[in-house]
Amino acid sequence: MNQTTLSTALTSRPQERSLSKGETSPSPYLDNRVIKSHRGNKRTRSQTARARLQTKEHLTALAGAIHEPELADKLRRCHSRLSVLTCGRHIAQIIPNFTCEFRLCPDCSRRRSRKLQNKYLPAMRAFLRHHHVTPVHLVLTQTHKKETRKQSAKRIKDAFTKLQRRAFWKEYFKGGTWSLEFTKDKNGLHHTHLHIVGFRRKFFDIELLRSEWLAVTGDSHVLNLKPILDIAAGLREVVKYVSKPLDIRRFGADDLREFLKIKKMKMFGTFGEFRKFCKSFVPSDNDGDEVSELESSSRDLTEGCACPKCNEPLFDLRLSSDELLRFYEGLEITPPPKQKANRTN
Ligand SMILES: [Zn+2]
Numbered sequence: 001m002n003q004t005t006l007s008t009a010l011t012s013r014p015q016e017r018s019l020s021k022g023e024t025s026p027s028p029y030l031d032n033r034v035i036k037s038h039r040g041n042k043r044t045r046s047q048t049a050r051a052r053l054q055t056k057e058h059l060t061a062l063a064g065a066i067h068e069p070e071l072a073d074k075l076r077r078c079h080s081r082l083s084v085l086t087c088g089r090h091i092a093q094i095i096p097n098f099t100c101e102f103r104l105c106p107d108c109s110r111r112r113s114r115k116l117q118n119k120y121l122p123a124m125r126a127f128l129r130h131h132h133v134t135p136v137h138l139v140l141t142q143t144h145k146k147e148t149r150k151q152s153a154k155r156i157k158d159a160f161t162k163l164q165r166r167a168f169w170k171e172y173f174k175g176g177t178w179s180l181e182f183t184k185d186k187n188g189l190h191h192t193h194l195h196i197v198g199f200r201r202k203f204f205d206i207e208l209l210r211s212e213w214l215a216v217t218g219d220s221h222v223l224n225l226k227p228i229l230d231i232a233a234g235l236r237e238v239v240k241y242v243s244k245p246l247d248i249r250r251f252g253a254d255d256l257r258e259f260l261k262i263k264k265m266k267m268f269g270t271f272g273e274f275r276k277f278c279k280s281f282v283p284s285d286n287d288g289d290e291v292s293e294l295e296s297s298s299r300d301l302t303e304g305c306a307c308p309k310c311n312e313p314l315f316d317l318r319l320s321s322d323e324l325l326r327f328y329e330g331l332e333i334t335p336p337p338k339q340k341a342n343r344t345n
């Protein structure tokens with residue numbers, strides 16, 4: 001669909017409501033300016049969508065370069081055609097034609113991240129209600145060595161297993177989740193960080209934890225610990241590393257080759273009593289609300305249903321990923337009335 005037919009699809013809807021005073025007509029496709037998000041420095045949807053498209057093009061080219069035509073083809077097809085359920089001002093649901101499920105694919109990573117949040121946030125909230133614990137974000141690091149990404153990941157995971165067996169850890173932590181973050185230093189050495197949402201039983205001196213970490217790693221005492229004030233944000237922060245394991249746009253052919261060797265490695269998990277809790281956890285009605293709040297964009301909606309944000313009827317648009325990007329830009333130039341009111345008040 002080109003720009004004209006896309007804006008026609010929007011403006012020609014019979015259900016289109018009249019514009020309220022001060023609103024501009026939805027013909028934003030002539031103007032490429034992007035209004036800065038009112039949420040501060042956060043990137044707009046079109047900016048993140050553009051970044052995803054560029055990342056994907058880069059990955060596809062790399063896959064071609066290392067003679068992985070099947071991967072390149074999957075990446076090219078993934079999210080290339082989309083069924084977008086919209087009222088013209090909000091997007092209620094996006095269904096892709098095909099998902100490649102490749103771990104580095106930015107579109108599939110987002111879906112995976114959302115799934116993890118939907119699964120674990122209700123359990124975390126319930127766990128916090130049932131136990132007298134404080135959630136903390138703990139980052140464990142390792143020394144940089146000349147080793148493969150796989151070896152580096154194994155080294156930190158093994159150290160964490162040892163740490164969990166120690167009396168100190170058992171006394172102060174009642175479980176949590178872990179995830180891996182892969183980085184590379186300026187000398188090209190891989191190193192892995194372990195991000196933990198830990199449920200701390202009671203306060204302890206950070207120096208004690210440092211010496212425990214040094215005891216199990218043999219050479220690293222570097223870590224960071226901060227309390228989590230909002231568990232949803234805390235989980236999102238940690239899940240982010242699972243969904244974006246690396247700065248993929250700086251990825252070279254060797255990086256991709258090496259990543260393919262660890263593509264089946266587990267990058268997220270639960271531990272301790274939280275792990276046991278998750279196994280038997282069934283969301284209550286209360287927890288269910290939290291789930292649906294997160295899943296609001298993937299609820300079973302169909303054409304003609306009311307938009308969850310404004311109650312206007314939804315219609316189905318078939319877009320390519322480029323067209324979706326322009327659609328986002330259009331929405332940002334003509335933001336929904338509520339956002340306008342916020343700005344002027
Ligand atoms: Zn994908």
Ligand SMILES: [Zn+2]
Pocket residue numbers: 087088089090307308309310311312
């Ligand atoms: Zn709407």
